[in-house]
Amino acid sequence: MSNELYSDMIVEYYKNPVNFGRLEPFDLEASGGNPSCGDQVVWTVRVHDGKIAEILFTGRGCAISRASACVLSEMVAGKTLVEIQSLTKKELFDALGGVIETRIGCAILPLATLQAGLSEFEKKETGPVRVANVRV
Amino acid sequence: MNVERIRADFPILTTRANQAPLAYLDNAATTHKPESVLRAMDEYYRTSNANPHRGVYKLSEQSTRQMDAARKKIAGFVGARAEHLVFTKNATEGFNLAANGLANGILQKGDTVLATQLEHHANFVPWQQLAKRHKLKFRVVKITPNGEIDEADLAQQLAQKPKVLAISMASNVLGALTPIERIAKMAHDVGTVVVADATQAVPHAPVRLSRAGVDFAAFSAHKMLGPQGIGALYMGGHWADELGPFLFGGDMIDSVNESDTVFATGVQKFEAGTGNPAGAVGFAAACEYLSRLGMDNVRAHEKKMRKEMLEALSNVPKTEIYGKADDALAIVPFNVSDIHPHDVAQILDSFNVAVRSGNHCAHPLFDALSIPGSVRASAYVYNTRADVEQFAKALAQVARTFG
Numbered sequence: 195m196s197n198e199l200y201s202d203m204i205v206e207y208y209k210n211p212v213n214f215g216r217l218e219p220f221d222l223e224a225s226g227g228n229p230s231c232g233d234q235v236v237w238t239v240r241v242h243d244g245k246i247a248e249i250l251f252t253g254r255g256c257a258i259s260r261a262s263a264c265v266l267s268e269m270v271a272g273k274t275l276v277e278i279q280s281l282t283k284k285e286l287f288d289a290l291g292g293v294i295e296t297r298i299g300c301a302i303l304p305l306a307t308l309q310a311g312l313s314e315f316e317k318k319e320t321g322p323v324r325v326a327n328v329r330v
Numbered sequence: 331m332n333v334e335r336i337r338a339d340f341p342i343l344t345t346r347a348n349q350a351p352l353a354y355l356d357n358a359a360t361t362h363k364p365e366s367v368l369r370a371m372d373e374y375y376r377t378s379n380a381n382p383h384r385g386v387y388k389l390s391e392q393s394t395r396q397m398d399a400a401r402k403k404i405a406g407f408v409g410a411r412a413e414h415l416v417f418t419k420n421a422t423e424g425f426n427l428a429a430n431g432l433a434n435g436i437l438q439k440g441d442t443v444l445a446t447q448l449e450h451h452a453n454f455v456p457w458q459q460l461a462k463r464h465k466l467k468f469r470v471v472k473i474t475p476n477g478e479i480d481e482a483d484l485a486q487q488l489a490q491k492p493k494v495l496a497i498s499m500a501s502n503v504l505g506a507l508t509p510i511e512r513i514a515k516m517a518h519d520v521g522t523v524v525v526a527d528a529t530q531a532v533p534h535a536p537v538r539l540s541r542a543g544v545d546f547a548a549f550s551a552h553k554m555l556g557p558q559g560i561g562a563l564y565m566g567g568h569w570a571d572e573l574g575p576f577l578f579g580g581d582m583i584d585s586v587n588e589s590d591t592v593f594a595t596g597v598q599k600f601e602a603g604t605g606n607p608a609g610a611v612g613f614a615a616a617c618e619y620l621s622r623l624g625m626d627n628v629r630a631h632e633k634k635m636r637k638e639m640l641e642a643l644s645n646v647p648k649t650e651i652y653g654k655a656d657d658a659l660a661i662v663p664f665n666v667s668d669i670h671p672h673d674v675a676q677i678l679d680s681f682n683v684a685v686r687s688g689n690h691c692a693h694p695l696f697d698a699l700s701i702p703g704s705v706r707a708s709a710y711v712y713n714t715r716a717d718v719e720q721f722a723k724a725l726a727q728v729a730r731t732f733g
Contacts, residue, residue, distance in 0.1 A: 199676060200731050208732065231672055231688050232702035254702065256670035257732070300672065 200257065201291050208257040213267035215250045221321045224311020225253070226328030228303055233259045235304045237311060245274050251304065258290075258297045263304035265289045275312050281305065299330050306330050331627045337712045339364040339619075350682035353717035355639075358502050358530060358661050358708035359686050360552045363612070367555060370615035374608045381604055383581065397607045400614035404562055407617035408528070408549070409538030414570065416563045416600040417610055421529045422452040424548030424563030425496070427600060428525050429456040431573035432494060436523075439465045442492035444522070446471040446479055447698040448504070451691045453496045453527040453548070467492075473698055477504040477653030479513070488516055494523045499531035499547070503690050503706065504653030505636070505661030507535065514543035528564075529553050533710070534632055534659045536625040539564045551609065555711075556616035560609030563600070570597050577602040620711075628711055632660035635709035635718065642722035646729055652699060660709040663690075666725070669732050671705045677731060678705075681724035683717075 217238035225236040233255035240248040249270060251263045266286060270278050286305050287293045293301040307328040314325045337343055340362045345352050354362065374396065380389035382397045398412070405415040418424045437443070443457045443466050461468035469492065472483045479497070488495070495517045500507050510531075514524045526544040531537050533554035539547050546569065550561040565573065575582055575593055579602040584592040593599045620628065639662045643649050648667035666674050671687035678685050686706045689696040696703060707721065 199680075200673075205731060229693075232670070254670075256672040258672075297672070297676070 199294055199297070203291060204257055204261040207261040207264040211260055212264045213250050214252060214264075216252055217248055217250050219322065222311050222315045222323045222325070224307050224314075224325040224328060226303055226307030226310065226330070227253075228259075228299055228330055231256070231300070233300055233303055235259065235263055235307050237304075237308050239308075239311070239315075241275070241315070244276075245272055246270050246278070255303070256297075256300050258293065258300040259303050262286065262290060262301045266304050266308065270308070275316060278312060279309055281309070302330050331623055331631050331711070333631065333712065333714050336364075336623070337714065339366070340712050341365065341368070343712060347682045348680065350720060351716075353681075353683040353713075353720040355707040355709060355713065355717065355721060356684045356686045357710035357713075358553075358690070358706060360558070361533065361555050361710055362712065363555055363557065363616070364619050366619055367557070367612045367615040371557060371608045371612040374611045378607070378611075382607055393607055397605075397610050400607075400610040403614040404610075404617050405564075407621060408532055408547075408562075408564065409540050410564050410566075411540075413596055414540075414565050416565060416570075416597045417605055418548070418561045418563050418600075419559060419606070420552070420561040421527065421548035421550040421563075422456075422561075424546075424561055425453050425525065425527070426456045427563055427576040428546045428548070428565075428573075429460045430576045431600075432523065433460055433464050434574035436572070437464060437466060437493055440467065442467040442469055442490055443494045443496070444469050444471060444487050444492040445496040446484075446498065447473045447694050448477075448479060448498045448501050448506075448508075449496060449692070449694065450498065450502050450527060450529070451693070452529075453498065453525065454694060457494065457496050470694065471497075473695070476655065477501070477699070478506055478655060479508055481513075484513065485516065488520050488522060491520050492522050494525060496525045496527070498527040499537075499542070500528075500534065500659055501653070501695075502530050502661065503663050503692050503695055503704075504655065505530075505658035505708075506653055506655035507531070507657060507659065510542050510544065518543065530659060530661070533620075535629050540566065545569060551613040551616060554616055555619055556613040557609050560606045560613050562613075565597070565600075570599070571595070573600075575599050575602070579603045581605075623711060631711060632709055635713055636660040636662065638715060638718040639707055639709065639721065642718050642725065645722065646725045649725075652701070652704060660713075661706065662708070663704040663706045665701070665704050666728055667732070669728065671703050673732070674705045674725075674728050677728045678721070678724040681720060681727065683721050683724045685721075 220238040227234040235253040380393040382394040526547040528547040547564040552558040582602040675687035
C-alpha cells in the first residue's frame with residue numbers, strides 16, 4: 195500500500211510547519227480558503243524595498259495545503275514582488291515532489307492567496323493592506 | 331441475505347487497485363448497479379427505444395408500457411400509487427419542483443418556510459432562495475447536540491404556523507432516522523405542508539410514503555442501485571392537481587394555441603420534454619432487486635455493518651464519531667485526531683477503500699456541529715466484513731503516518 199503522496203517531506207511539514215504564525219505589525223495580510231473542503235490560509239507579510247522581508251502563515255488545512263504553504267514561504271523569502279507574481283504552479287508542485295490531480299486545489303491555495311494579496315498590495319499607496327476571501 | 335452472492339451481481343466490485351479489492355464505503359454518495367439494472371437499460375435501448383406517448387407505432391407503444399410499468403413498480407416499492415409519482419432527474423429537481431409549484435399560488439408574501447439544520451442542500455437551498463425571491467420568511471429548526479431534530483424547537487417554530495416544513499427522513503451525514511410520522515402529524519395539525527427528503531430513507535429502510543403522512547417526498551435512483559439521471563417526486567393526496575407546473579414544454583400539455591396552453595392533468599403535467607425511459611426502466615429494476623432482497627433484510631445487514639464500522643473506529647486512537655443515534659443507518663461520520671478529512675480519505679484510497687471527505691452537501695449541519703468537515707463511511711447491501719477489515723487496516727496506516 196503506497197503512500198507516495200505523503201512523502202516524508204509532506205508529513206514533516208505537517209507535523210512541524212515552518213514559518214507558521216502571524217506577523218504583527220504587517221504590511222499585507224492575505225487570507226484565502228476553500229469552503230468545500232475547509233482549507234484556509236492566512237499570510238502576513240512585511241515588505242522592504244520591493245522584496246519579501248518576512249513572511250508567516252497560519253490557517254487550518256490538509257497536509258498538502260500546509261506543506262505547500264511551508265514550501266512557498268521558503269521559496270519567496272527575499273524575492274521581489276515581481277518574481278513572486280511570476281511563480282508558476284508547476285514550480286510549486288515540483289518543489290512539493292508532484293501533486294496528484296485531486297489535490298491540486300489544496301496545493302494551489304497558498305500560492306493563489308499570496309499572489310492575490312500581493313497584487314492588491316501593489317495597487318495601494320499606503321498600508322497595511324488586507325485581502326480576504328481569496329478563492330482558488 | 332447472502333452478501334457474497336449479492337456482491338457477484340455487481341461488476342464494478344471486481345475492480346482492484348494496489349492489489350486490493352474495492353472496499354466501497356461511499357454509498358451515501360452513490361451506489362453501484364447490479365447486472366439486472368444494467369441489462370434492463372441496455373435492453374431498453376436495444377429493443378424499445380422510442381419516445382413514450384408520442385407515436386402510434388409499436389416501439390412507442392412498447393416504450394409507453396415500459397415507462398408506465400416502471401412508474402407503477404417504483405411507486406409500489408415506496409407504498410404509493412403510480413398516479414402520485416412524478417419522474418424527475420433526481421431528488422434535487424424534485425425539491426425545486428415542489429418549491430416552485432407551491433410558490434405559484436399557494437405561498438403568499440410574508441409566509442414562513444421552515445427547513446432544518448439536518449438538511450442536505452437539496453432540501454435547503456431551494457427553500458432559502460425561494461424565500462428571498464418571493465419575500466417569504468425562512469426559518470431553520472435546530473438540532474440537539476446528538477444530531478437529532480430538536481422537537482422542542484420544532485414545536486415552537488410550528489406554533490408560528492409556517493406554510494412548509496422541509497425535513498429529512500434520514501440524515502445523509504449522521505444516518506439518524508427522523509420520526510417522520512410523528513413530525514408530519516405535528517406539522518399537519520397546524521396546516522403545514524411537509525416536503526420530505528427520502529433519498530437516504532428509501533434505499534436503506536422499508537418506507538411506506540402514503541403512511542408516513544408527508545405531502546411530498548423526493549428520492550433518487552442512483553442512491554438505490556439505480557442509474558444516475560432519474561429520480562422521483564411523490565405527491566400525496568390532491569397535490570398533483572393543486573400544484574402548478576415547474577418545467578414547461580412538450581408532453582406536459584393538453585393543447586397549445588398562440589395565446590395560451592391547457593396543461594395535462596395528473597403527474598404528466600410535471601414531466602415536460604422527453605424524459606429518461608431507460609433510466610426509469612433501470613430504476614424499476616433496482617426496486618425489483620431490492621424487493622427480492624427484502625428491505626427488512628437490507629436494514630438488518632446494515633445494522634451489522636454499522637456496528638462493525640463503529641468497532642473498527644473504536645480501535646483508532648483520538649477518533650471522534652458524530653451523531654450516535656442508536657437506530658441510525660450505516661452512515662458514520664468521523665474525524666481522526668485533527669487530521670484533515672481529505673488526508674484520511676487519501677490514505678484510505680491508497681488501500682482501495684472509498685470514503686467521502688468534506689461537508690457532504692450539508693454546510694448548515696457542520697456549522698451547527700461546529701466542525702469544518704468530516705470523513706464519512708457508509709455501507710450498503712454488497713459490503714462485507716472484509717470491507718470493514720480493509721477499512722480498519724487503512725485507518726491504522728493513517729495513525730502511523732500522522733501520529
